Amino acid sequence: MQETNTQTTTTQQITLTNSKLIKYTLFSLVFAAITLVTVILPAEYNIDPTGAGKALGLTVFNIVTATATSDTSTKNTKDATETIEVLVPAGRGVEYKFIMEQYQKLTYEWITDGPALYFDLHGEPKGDTTGYFESYTITTSDEVKGSFTAPFSGSHGWYWKNTSDATVKVQLIVHGEYIEHGLK
């Protein structure tokens, strides 16, 4: 063993036998592999070969992240047209909301990539805890154009329900005034 120079003799180190070193190294590798496969990969990438991630409930992050393909989910844009893609997984409902002040107006247009979806365009007042909401439109369609003016400050937007067995992509084009928007 050689010390590299005289001024750093302070680095004390652990002295292990070779077999112990191998044991510790292998352990760290195996521990990392297990954590990766059962926790990190399912949560981060929805890669879940063992099914452990699903059992632990860790794949939920991806239901959310996979549905928000738009990376402009919280931008303060005024008078610009924005196109947002929302993925509605099979057998699930997804809510996409815009935070708007009272009397702000939003013009919208959306189309699915296939089947018609049941939807509820509604608003919830800011700070409300009772669960109250007001629906503006409830129907089933694969394409809707329109506009609405927020009757109160709060979050306004769509609830889409996908009863089919395949993911449906909704392309939403909006133009108007709002503070921010995103999946809820």
Added chain:
Amino acid sequence: MFNSFHRYGALSFIALIAILLPLEVFAHGVDESTRNFLQNNTGVQIIPFLYIGAKHMVTGYDHLLFLVGVLFFLYKSRDVLLYVSMFTLGHSVTLLFGVVSDIQVNAYLIDAIIGLSVVYKGFDNLGGFKNTIGFTPNPKAAVLIFGLFHGFGLATKLQEFQLPTDGLIANLIAFNVGVELGQFSALAFILLLINFWRKHASFNRFATNTNCLLMSAGFMLIGFQLTGYFTS
């Protein structure tokens, strides 16, 4: 005796978890409002860039893990200063050079190498190199070289945004100074914890386990980033 054994074991575990915890919270990226700022800013903006740099370092768990590894067996202030300066020198060079000359490095690969640096330091602390190749590669050089990669990592994060060229150099220097400030505050915290722990018998008892876990965390970072590389 058994009680304190347990207590310090739990303490070291909590400290490690605390370091690993921000994984999901900060996700080592740049959050939405910062992104918005970076893409829309114009001119020289010293304070905001200082802040982003500092925040990136404080919340960058991979940089922090590496520093934990580097500092683990250093207790002389002069050594701490020396090693940290090597790291600073390394990452400053590549951060400035990378952004100014617009060198594009894949963020996943760079982050995988940063993960490797954590593994390297953990293995080194375990005395692994002495055991396997008979000597320890110059630790200061290793810190400098891995510092260069950490700087490329920082540079790639900044380059993801088309930074306006107006005031770029001043903003970059501000970002870099911010990184150092963030590193300094993170270091103070890490040193406080390690030095406190060093006074206790459990430090030596758990030194092997801690470095083994550190190595493991490095392997996790590598796996995480490589998976990202191959799936994106």
